[in-house]
Amino acid sequence: MKVESKILLSLGLFFGIMCAVYWRWSVENAGGVMMLSGMLLCFLPGSYYYWWSRRMKERPEDNPNATQEEGAGFVGTFPGSSIWPFVLGMGAFFTVLALVFGIWLLLPGLFLGGWAVLGGSGEGRRGGKH
């Protein structure tokens, strides 16, 4: 976890320095704001990982001498298949088409989107199909 946090923090630091130089030197603000946001976007997860890396014990994937046995056991829960990403994707598709062809397309768009959110979270809680 230490390496992960260092990558993000050093990227953020570099963006910060670049932003400071640019802000002092240039006459427009858009670029400075965008670089500042870039810095914050790196610092947020970076500092979170740093905070954790000091508190958690070393994971087998961070230990250069780990054996496969150390990682034995539960990795995570993965869905075998699910229809909800497709339904949500179609909802997004209709919503975007509503931007072009008329507001009525929002109806199927939002319906499919809402249905997928309900269905997907239900599936996540129940365990869904294999």
Next chain:
Amino acid sequence: MTDVLNPIEVHAEDHGHEEHHGPTGILKWLTTTDHKVIGMSYTITAVMMLVIGGLFAEIIRAQLAAPSAGLVSLAQYNQLFTMHGSVMIYLFAGPFAFGALANFLVPIQIGAPDMAFPRLNALSYWLYLTGCLTMLSGFFTSGGAANFGWVGYAPLSNSLNSPGAGADLWIGALLLTGFSAIFTGVNLTATIFYLRAPGMTMFRMPIFTWNMLVTGILILLAFPVLTAGLIMLYCDRHFGTHIFSVAGGGVPVLWQHIFWFWGHPEVYILALPFFGMVSEIIPVFSKKPTFGYKGMIFATLTIAALSLGVWAHHMFTTGVVLLPFFSAMSLLIAVPTGIKMFNWIGSMWRGEIWFSTAMLMSIGFVVTFLIGGITGIYLASPPLDFFTHDTYFVVAHFHSVVMALVLGAMGGLYFWGPKMTGFLLNEKIGKSQFWFLFIGTQVLTFPQYLLGLHGMPRRMAVYPHDAQWQFMNQLSSIGAALIGISTILFVVNVMYSWKKYPAGDNPWDGHALEWFTTSPPPHHNFYRLPKIRSERPTWDYNHPEHKALAHGHSSDGANA
């Protein structure tokens, strides 16, 4: 949902219980959350987009073969170059890199059973596919497809200058594919941070996976900016805001800032995955470990860091950007790219080189990218850029770069295609495809460099009758035809080799974990995993006598 255990728990004799009993046929495609199936869907869709975008390019080059060919109308020509750029950048190059190959390979290269968020991954694909349909459907509207160039500069892209559904469909398509990319970026980053196999430390990950991690971070930094810009553009077009219009007190150049703040990191979002592919292919076919593994990673991270500070080198001629800052930053980015070039050559140096199709494509990538990179250094210098801005010199520069990426993509398909399908492609057809593609690329771009220096502007459907311009344009069109032939050869090769040459698990004597599992890999990827002690665990397992020690020193003491 399936609770997944580490492969160590799964023994060879009870494969049966890992067998996956899901839906089949079309329902399997619609409901899959398996990163391999999604990766294959992405691959097929992206290659189709490459063919469609390529067709647009062939029509453009046919039109330019004569000063006023009249093959297409001026309005159609505007739509064609806009859609050629948009399809290639938004729908082929990016999704092929981080959707297709990265989706398939990253979990396998780090020993993970799937992506961290499989359903989000499936959603990424559906947003990408609907984005493709949305963008291309512009051709079927009464006003035609978007016609303001793939950069959509304000005020040309406002509702007065570009009315009609085509432009809105373009914006909508970019919203869909933009979210698709953001979700994939989240997925890649989380997968690499949290799902590595025991012993797979960060500094043992294959270079391809490293590059995809950095690509994922860059996606998260850059794409939201584009999405925000598109929403502003849509509001300007339909809700009467004046963010980008002078009339209401807005600033048109702001669009350029926002667009290129996404657009230049995007260049590296496109390039880094292909750098990664080549960095995997070259050592395998040189029978050597990667030369300068850590230097390679350092270079990738440096490119990412600098890429956020170079956007306005696309805007030198606007007269309102800080020239020295952007020029210096753009020149600096040549340093890490140079490190990569050096390391690729170092990886081949005194190696036992096997000139397979994948290796030829990679060498072609290195050469072509070098040409594109060096002309990029010229363009980073404002005085030279003032002279060549918006001429064919710029067109030639970025076509050298992106055609290098196409060479890399083809190398990736020849190298990893056998892992994805279980079958090799024909090497003879592959090699002739390489020569058509490589020579075609140089014949396409070289006259364009000269045309640019002679002052031919880009985005012109007709040009003055000048013998020299016409000759060089014809030469360039011949190059485009050669590239077209190479694409046909690829399709022919896929059909000819269909299920003909079984690949086996490890046809190239590969280094990384993907060559340890079967071709194609089983559901959840691994029945067992080797001990991971270096960045080439599969090689160590197959060649215990030549185990790689820490970065680049083989165990027999020789400095490999």
